[in-house]
Amino acid sequence: MFARSLRETELFDHADTFGITVGEAFNEAFALLRQTGLRNEYVYRSALTHNLLLGKHSLRTACMLNEFRIGSCKADLIILNGTGTVYEIKSERDSLNRLQNQITNYRKAFGKIYVIAGSEHIDDVLKTTESTIGVLSLARWNRISTIREAEEVLDFICPVTIFESLRINEAKIIASDLGIKIPDLPNTQMHGFLKEAFSGLPPISVYNLMLKTLKESRSLLSLRELILNLPKSLQPAALSIQLRSKDHERLINTMRLPLNEALLWE
Incomplete structure (x- = not known):
């Protein structure tokens, strides 16, 4: 093939x-x-990976999540280090029709949101998003320019939304760390128990423990040698x-x- x-x-x-x-x-x-006019989502994903995860950060200090479900949406890329930052890609081939709904969902689980877009989308993204949403532009030769910095906003963090984004074992760790005694239940019942438990937990505590737990459970450090040789x-x-x-x-x-x-x- x-x-x-x-x-x-x-x-x-x-x-x-x-x-x-x-x-x-x-x-x-x-x-x-990578030539302008041909760039698809993978080109943007590559720029974020090399400029941020493998450039500004490293596989030892940060974690990257791809296509991570949040509410009714999937975030293109999330980088976890001291905080959780969502990067929503709007390439030349994308429309902005779903952007507002995506941002509303992402706010429920993460503190920072950036939209990275081609130059033809930048003005519309700036006009249609609030000032706390960061805006990045992918210029030629893989260079990312910051048009507007993102601000961390935790007012909309929703523990239940976070729970629905996690694996059951990850949710158990967070609940246990916040004092919930985990019963011995089949998975069909465990989901309902944990969802109810998360609904009563403090949002910021859940958020901080989510970052800690995901950095450990979704670590990419084991791929370091593979990445260096590809x-x-x-x-x-x-x-x-x-x-x-x-x-x-x-x-x-x-x-x-x-x-x-x-x-x-x-």
Whole structure:
């Protein structure tokens, strides 16, 4: 499938494949995708990953969540360090129709929200969002510009919304840390018990413990060696797709293969 897909792109002719690895081919394809007018959500996700998670922070000090459900929406990307920051992507291919509803939902679980958008969306995002919502612009060459800083707002934190976003084991840890005795119940009943318990817990305490718990339970530190050995274009994908540990070395070795050899795959 890889060989057929690459041939269909016509990105390389036969002469171009000598001396190039599979990993370098992915980087070449991504460079084309990064051109203004072609940029999709993955280009924005890559910029956030490299500029923030792997640039400003690290896998030791921060955690990243992808497509994290909050209420009736899924947040594109969340970075957890001292606080929880949502990054909502609005690429050139997206509309802003759902943005207000998304922000309303995200406010219930996280303190900071940024919208990162292409230049054609920036004015509309600024006009239609309140001043506490941060706005970022993705310029050329993967550069992120801050148009408006986000302010942390915790007034709308909802413990039940947070509970619905968590795994049961994560919810148990938070409830237990806040003095709730966890009974021995089947999962069907445990969900109802925990939801009721969360409804009576202090919002800010739940929020702070959520950050602590998720940083531990969703840590990406085990992927550090994989990330260091992958082409830059694939690092965001490796951080968002669950890959078995035993497949890490196989993937790394595949990226190092000559491209002309990979093109012979059936």
